[in-house]
Amino acid sequence: MFRLRLFIFLLVILLSISSNSQTDEKVIREIYTQSLTNGKSYDWLNHLSNQIGGRLSGSLNAEKAVKYTKEELDKLGLDKVWLQPVMVPKWVRGAKEFAYIETAPGKTTPVNICALGGAVATQALGLKANLVEVKNFEELASLGKDKIEGKIVFYNRPMQPHIISAFEAYGGCVNQRYSGAFEAAKYGAVGVIVRSMNLRLDNLPHTGSMTYGNLPINKRIPSAAISTNDAELLSSMLKLDKSIKFYFKQNCKQLKDVLSYNVVGEITGSEFPNEYIIVGGHLDSWDLGDGSHDDGAGVVQSMDVLRLLKASGIKPKRSIRVVLFMNEENGLRGGNKYAEVAKQKGENHVFALESDAGGFTPRGFSFDCNDASFNQVLSWKPLFKPYLIHYFERGASGADVGPLKNKTNVLAGLRPDSQRYFDHHHAANDTFEHVNKRELELGAATMTALVYLFDKYGVNPISNNKRIKK
CATH class of the missing domain: 3.50.30.30 (Glucose Oxidase; domain 1)
Structure with missing residues (x-):
């Protein structure tokens, strides 16, 4: 009788795991379908690059980019959208x-x-x-x-x-x-x-x-x-x-610091609203090109993550934020300010993902986390295999999310194919025509899929289960 009960118990667990896996596969498939057939990232990048252009911290174009991205986030029907003030350096060429x-x-x-x-x-x-x-x-x-x-x-x-x-x-x-x-x-x-x-x-x-x-x-x-x-x-x-x-x-000349902003949008979590997942890129760029790969791509991909969650019918358990950081290139003021405010408010940031490696074909992610969390991430790797996403490695995340690091959370960086990135990095040819629409949209979907999984399962499920039982 004991063996029969044990068999039934194990069978139920296996069926549950299989059911979850099939559900995750279906949801992730829908995310990719939405991004590749109804994505907004390329249109947003077109405006950011061709109508605004290079966005050096403290410049008029940086101001225009703040205004534009906030207006676009407002249109998505998020629960909150706001500007976070930050003083930034102003250097002119x-x-x-x-x-x-x-x-x-x-x-x-x-x-x-x-x-x-x-x-x-x-x-x-x-x-x-x-x-x-x-x-x-x-x-x-x-x-x-x-x-x-x-x-x-x-x-x-x-x-x-x-x-x-x-x-x-x-x-x-x-x-x-x-x-x-x-x-x-x-x-x-x-x-x-x-x-x-x-x-x-x-x-x-x-x-x-x-x-x-x-x-x-x-x-x-x-x-x-x-x-x-x-x-x-x-x-x-x-x-x-x-x-x-x-x-x-x-x-060139260094002028006095000026006021600028991080742009933040949020979908408030339905079960754990005080646990925050953020996804972001940096809104500023150098001034020689229009900053399409560095980091216009990361900005619009991050914006589209929240739109894709809504379009795919996903109601997050945790609060999901998009953060468009100002001044990564010559000061990291935006990333440091966001982390400073989060600490002051006692916010619990469980997962943070940054896209700041260009809009090329996504290959996977690098993770800054403990062993338990990384093993959890590796268990999701088969879900990404159909999309040729194979790179899941320990490593650096992103400069802007780095200040959020603590002992338990997970920081990650999207890792696109890097071979052509430095042909454009910080140069006059970092322009819109060098970004491929499909590659950009694949990156947005890949980021959304990872955010979906972290939202569904949390970070380090053992500790989460203990918290829920209490």
Whole structure:
């Protein structure tokens, strides 16, 4: 009799699991169908990119983007939509930069550069000096002040092509862009030129944030990125003649902080309204292109997550928020402000998902979580297999959701195919025509499916069951 009861008990559990799995498959199929046949993300991105354009923090375009996205969220019939104030830096590029290589008086070759975000301007007539080429900070230190003082430091460490993950390759060389001017100034350098963070050889310089650390204003030196083609040319010319000079002029300026906003929309949970799941991207972008991949794609995908939940007939148990963060690119003020307010209010954020890796074909997610939560996530992997979503790995989530991290919650980042991302990242060709509609909509559906599962099952189901029993 005991064996019969045990058999029936196990059979009921198996049937329940099978039923849940079939239900989840059906719901996720509906989510993908809705996104691919009735998606809004591409239309939203079209307006954000082509009617507004690049959205540098503190700019008029950033203000327009805040207004537009709030209006669109209002149209979705969410339970709440609001603006969260945040003070952000205001850096302006000014007139277009100009540069050339001089091999002799009057013999020059123009090259493509752009000022790095946060950099100071050159003098009004520009800066001309000899160069010293280095690959890293160790090489810089070995040369010392005697060989660097009065010269322009040329950082020429490329993204390593043998590294399969383009983001890993980026991480291996981005410190020269971010801290290059700070390090070079220690040895008396008068300026810095940095090879663009790009796996492709082309003529497009790529901007990005940089820091002067604790350097006083009068010690800060101009810092610019040079295109990969021109970096190759400059390096070759230096090998032939170390006496050549480099001239560049840039007109950027750092102004006082200004008021901006995170844009937030919410569907209030039906069972656990005080448990929050958020999905988001950053609304600001650099100013060279229109910020379609970085991070217009993440913004519109995140907006569509809430619309797709409603369109698929899903009534969330937990409160689902979309957060469009301001100032990820040059300060992370929006992400830090959101986490600060959440902490002040005692909000319990159980899961946060960010899309900030471009609008290319989704491959999966990276998760920042404990072992129990990751094992839970792995049990959902078969549900994504029909959509060729196979990448479920431990790793970083996203810069904006990072400040929400605690011991029990789960942070995640959407991971699209990364191979073409740095062709466009922070460059003038980060534009709408380089985003594929179907790939963008697949990403929105993939994010919605993961949010649906976390909402249905919660984080770390063992602890959730204990809480419910109480």
